[in-house]
Amino acid sequence: MSRAAVPGLPSRHPIGGQLPALYADDDFAQRFTAGLDTVLAPVFATLDNLPAYLDPRVAPADFLTWLASWVGAADDAQWPVERRREAVVRAVELHRWRGTRRGLVEALRLALGVHAEVSGDGGAVWSDTAGADLPPAPPAETLVRVWPGEAREVDPDRVRELVRAMCPVHTLCRVEVLPGPPADEGR
Secondary structure, eight states, X not given: OOOSOOTTOXXXXXXXXXXXXXXXXXXXXXXXXXXXXXXXXXXXXXXXXXXXXXXXXXXXGGGHHHHHHHHTOOOOTTSOHHHHHHHXXXXXXXXXXXXXXXXXXXXXXXXXXXXXXXXXXXXXXXXXXXXXXXXXXXXXXXEEEEEESSSSSOOHHHHHHHHHHHSOTTOEEEEEEOSSOOOOOOO
């Protein structure tokens, strides 16, 4: 999509009408400024619509990559446009949740269109009683179970790549790709 020379785009602010009365009837001045109107019309159209360009929900599709770079959003040209728009809209929220279960589940859903469940706490322990001994150390492994959602198939390599990027560096994450939602295991 180009916002440059759009054939027949009228100027909302024609220069000829803003000239002093001396040039209002001058044919050369009117033709000259009409040529400038043709050049400036796309600029005025872009400036008049600037808020729409900065809103990822309505911005032109080719503008989304630039907006994604502003907020550090994941952007893949292979994704459907609506998923790319959602990635930009939700980028700040996803950054806030990065490194958490919720953040990992949302990132997998948004980026790959899959459902996920995360169990385990990555070996973190604490005590809410001052001076008490620490509880026994839990297993240091986090299990990420993934199954198809919007995507009909799950690409295990892309899941592992995203999990590796989103999990905290001190955490060992194991990935299981399931054919469907996991059965409740006594929960």
